[in-house]
Amino acid sequence: MRREDHTVGDIFSYKYPAQRDATYNVLLLHGIGAHGGIYEPFSTLHAGKGAHVWAMDAPGHGRSSHTRPRGQFTLGEWVEAAVRFAEHIREENGLPVVALGSSIGSAPAYSTLYADAVDAAVLMGHGIPGAEKGFLPRQNPFKAKEVQMIAGRFGRELKLHIDLAINFDEDYGFRGAEAQKKADPYNTWTYDFSSLVSFWTYEPKVPPSENTKPIMVAVGAEDPMSPPAAVREVFDEIAGPTEFVEIPGPHQLLLFGTEAFSDHIHDFALRVLK
Template sequence: MEQFITVEDGTRIFVRQWQAKGEVRGHIHVLHGMSEHSGRYAYFAEQLAEVGYHVSAHDHRGHGQTAEANDMPFGYFAAVDGFTQVVRDVEAVTQALHIHAPFILFGHSMGSFIAKRYAQLYPHRLTKLLLCGTGATTALHLVGKQLAMRLASWQGADVPSQWMDKLSFGQFNRAFQPVRTPSDWLAANAEAVDAYRADPYCGFVSTNQLYADLLGGMRSGHTKRALQQTPNIPILLISGDKDPVGHYGKDVWKVAKHYVKADVTNVQVCLVANMHHEILNEKNRANTIAYIQRWLYE
């Protein structure tokens, strides 16, 4: 099922839903990553629906059919406070769906940072949180935010940021030489990489402003005070152990330790052996999804 939901500022958000089979165990909302869209999670959603979960997902501002419907640049959130706005969209969309079941949030990559911040701002809403393909925040992210802000001022806020793209995504293929495509870091599965590159809604270069918004949002969600606002609910951090976003597993463990230090103690880490960034698109994804399903049942 597909629909548009209009949020407070008039933006029309494109939403997909998959109905649960049988008794509804819970409502899982999926937040996709940068330069992609919610339709890429259809297989994952279908598998969760088969075991009793109602699944929904939406295209973020500046992505997929949300960008098209609102005639906005791809890779652009908003002129002001874009990261907070995309977090608010999660609340507006999921409330508008009126699914009366335990609420679980799944965020991949950029979506994981949005999900992390959502849990801090709306702690009463969630029963579980899954952060997939996530990473830690360092002082370099502050430097990156400042650079992106300057580029937005010099070049334009809605201009695709070739500089930021090279400094981030452009570095991720280094561990996988020799490479077949610039996107090999996404998955060990060549078919998944090719599908991503052929998808007209994927692979675009995000704008200077989105980089500034995202890096600022990542920083705001990583402070000690922010982490302490996270509800002490079950949290699963799941990534490929060859994922450069999580520094090949090292930063995933850092995130877990930061949560525990903030008295968020029910945190579990799963690193999928020999897999890259998009573990839901690898050839062994059935095993990964089964692991997630078992964790959800606990």
């Protein structure tokens, strides 16, 4: 395995160079509280198919936290950081870029599609900004002036403790998953309220109903965080050339369904990136 460190501004990414002649890039955007390095088994496997895999740490996460506390970011910053990295990738090798979002990383992955540097997206999750059947109801309570006032006054002091909100032993499907995650010093365990509000109120530059770029939405049949029926409802709101893939058995496809998910991504990329 070969792995490189890359930094654009204050944003860090691992690069897993293709192990044969490359035909495209994958820009991997991680899930809640994570960082790009947790997907190394997938990244190494997929690089073997002829793709450069870039596993980026979002602003305020992992090694992209030199200029701010961990857990402090806006979704808009995450999107623009991913676009800047996609532009860096294009400058480096000139090959197409597929944005790959894991869980909440699907939100910035989808939102990068407005940019010329991003050609397609693979979304493993249903948190798509602008989708009426996504995380929040149509009348989004986080846009209320009262919530905005609280975020403005106490947004940095109020925090979500991720390990209280998510049972990782259940989500990942094995006892000890949370303890394993806590042994990784690059994981993030709190998000401040302002960051959460930015996530839940973000409006993408291209709404799902106006999308024109290729998108594959994937879900594991046993994913408790993103049930297939809920993911399908959001998928049905996305315009343009789209594909829905439900992979039997595993959940958290980037961690536990890597071989099948990698095959689906590679097949999708070869068909749509022409």
